[in-house]
Amino acid sequence: MKLSDFFTNPRESLVHNDPYSQIVVSSRVRLARNLDKKAFPGWAKKQERITLMEEIKSAVESQPQMVSAFSERMENLTLLDKQVLVERHFISCEHAQKTVGSAIVMNSNQTLSVMINEEDHLRMQAILPGFQLREAFSIIAQMDTGLEEHLPFAFHPNLGYLTACPSNVGTGMRVSAMLHLPGLVLLEHMNKIINSVNKMGLVVRGLHGEGTDAIGNLFQISNQTTLGEKEEDIIERLHVVIQQIFQHETNARMMLLKQQSETLKDQIGRAYGILSHAYSITTKESLNLLSLMKLGIDLNLFPKEVSHHIDALFMEAQPAHLQKRAQLLKMTSKERDTLRATLIRDKLKQIPEPVLLENGSV
Numbered sequence: 001m002k003l004s005d006f007f008t009n010p011r012e013s014l015v016h017n018d019p020y021s022q023i024v025v026s027s028r029v030r031l032a033r034n035l036d037k038k039a040f041p042g043w044a045k046k047q048e049r050i051t052l053m054e055e056i057k058s059a060v061e062s063q064p065q066m067v068s069a070f071s072e073r074m075e076n077l078t079l080l081d082k083q084v085l086v087e088r089h090f091i092s093c094e095h096a097q098k099t100v101g102s103a104i105v106m107n108s109n110q111t112l113s114v115m116i117n118e119e120d121h122l123r124m125q126a127i128l129p130g131f132q133l134r135e136a137f138s139i140i141a142q143m144d145t146g147l148e149e150h151l152p153f154a155f156h157p158n159l160g161y162l163t164a165c166p167s168n169v170g171t172g173m174r175v176s177a178m179l180h181l182p183g184l185v186l187l188e189h190m191n192k193i194i195n196s197v198n199k200m201g202l203v204v205r206g207l208h209g210e211g212t213d214a215i216g217n218l219f220q221i222s223n224q225t226t227l228g229e230k231e232e233d234i235i236e237r238l239h240v241v242i243q244q245i246f247q248h249e250t251n252a253r254m255m256l257l258k259q260q261s262e263t264l265k266d267q268i269g270r271a272y273g274i275l276s277h278a279y280s281i282t283t284k285e286s287l288n289l290l291s292l293m294k295l296g297i298d299l300n301l302f303p304k305e306v307s308h309h310i311d312a313l314f315m316e317a318q319p320a321h322l323q324k325r326a327q328l329l330k331m332t333s334k335e336r337d338t339l340r341a342t343l344i345r346d347k348l349k350q351i352p353e354p355v356l357l358e359n360g361s362v
Contacts, residue, residue, distance in 0.1 A: 003070055003081055020131035022298045023249050024242060025178040025218065028089070029136040029235075030125040031144055032163045032172040036152040040164040041102070041117040049101030053117050059150040060105045060114050060122075065143055067108070074102040080329065083320035089127060091115055112139060119164045120172075122147070131242065133175060137235050160227065170227035175234055176205075177242050182217040182295045183252030186264070190219075193245060201225055202241060216287030216314060221245065253299065268296040268354055276348045280337045286317045286344060301354040309347050316343060 034040060035056070041049055053073070061071055074082070074095070082096040091104055095118040102117040115123040124147075126139040154162040161172040168174070184190045194204045203224045206214040221242060223234050256264045271292035275281075281289075290313055297307045315321060317340050323331050326339055 003072065003077070018130050020242075020246055021129070023180055023246050024131040025180055026089075026127055026129055027132045027136045028125055028127045028174075028176045028178075029133065029140045030123060030174045030176075031140055032120040032161070032165075032168045032174075033122040033124070033144070033147070033151075034120050034154045034162055034164070036154045038121065038154075041119065041121060042164060044101075044117075046101060049117050052121060053101050053103050056116050056121060056151065057103050057105065059147055060116070062150070063143060063146045065107050065112055065139070065146075066105060069105055069107050071105040072103060073100075074104065075099040077104075078329075080320055080323055084324055087315065087318045087320050092118060092123070094118055095123070112143065114143075120168075122151075131177065131246075133177065133235050133239050133242070137175070137231065141231075167224070168226055170225075171229065171231050171234065173226055173231055173234060174222055175238050176220045176222035177238065179219050179221060179242070179245060179249070180217055180291065180294060181219055181245070181249050182291050183249050183256055185217050186256060186260075186267075187252050189248070189252060193248065197221060197241065197245075200237070200241060202238065215284050217291040218287075253295070257299065265301075265354075268292050268299075268301055272296070272348070272351075272354055275344050277345070278341045280334070281341045281344070282333075282337055283317065283319060283340070286340055287314060290314055290317070290344075296354050302351060306351045309350060313344060313347055 035052060038044070038052060039048060041052075044052065057071060060066060061069065077085075079096075082091065085091045085104065086093055086096050088110075090106055090110075090113045092115065095102065095104070095115045098117065102115075104113065104115055106113040111128055112124075112126050114125075124140055124143055126136040126143075128136045128139075156162055160170040161168075163169050163172050181190065181193075184193055197204055201224050203222055204214075205220040205222065206218070221238065223238060226234070271289040275286070275289050275293065290310055293302070294307070294310050294314075296302050297304065297310060316325070319333075319336055322336050322339050322343070325343070331339075
């Protein structure tokens, strides 16, 4: 499969209908693995990285889940293609900087990707829409078991799987969920949530992981430690915490409707107005305003059937996706801001004005 197919075809993992889907955007489980008695990528010499990459890439491509997969060496990808993959969460910002000796393999329905020679020899991740932590773990566990039959993983009987970063030693597993939490942000309750989550050994990050901002009111909640815990226990602990945050966000939205109804309607109406008429808009402003429109859809201020337009814009409005759409190798930030505004205006022509409720009901 060609990379262009991923850019033109819709992601199967973009939509999922369950009671949690309005708030829990996606679920991800990632495993870090290294080959036994081989230098970690950061310490390996160039030829050793190339040899390991070829061995690992062949093993990954042979797995049943990777039939008709996209598989490519990183030096063969343009900087723009790499950034699109980052925006879609298929690769990390660190992996986007890799060239010779690294690779990426992704399955055809865009739910499973493997980074080869990032910080570790393998970074496998399953990403599913909505609240599907257990299902994502099942997918990645199957891949892990299949690869272990072909590759000798570095494993210590007392410590567990050995990784380049000490914080990943043990299960080598990071479990995370992407949550849309505008209610908690508008009520200024997010700091309380973050502090509570941190005390449970979990961490809150922004849209693109560690060190990034939570633009669009999107937050990643993930485990912080992997040593001394079973995979199933990590999954279940995060599962319980996500359910609690879901309830807090639901309560926050109801409180906004009851106590700050006019302010809430004003913010959603302004978001619709600005997005419908702007001729230049930044990534941050557009995602923050789209977040308010997404909230308006969840609160029945817009027809439910337009939600896919807004969900798609969260991805299409990001810089690399815009540039890919324009089929230009280089664009200034001003040119992207203009193109972004045009794209959003065209999409919003299909969305009617919000129906502003008078009684505060949903």
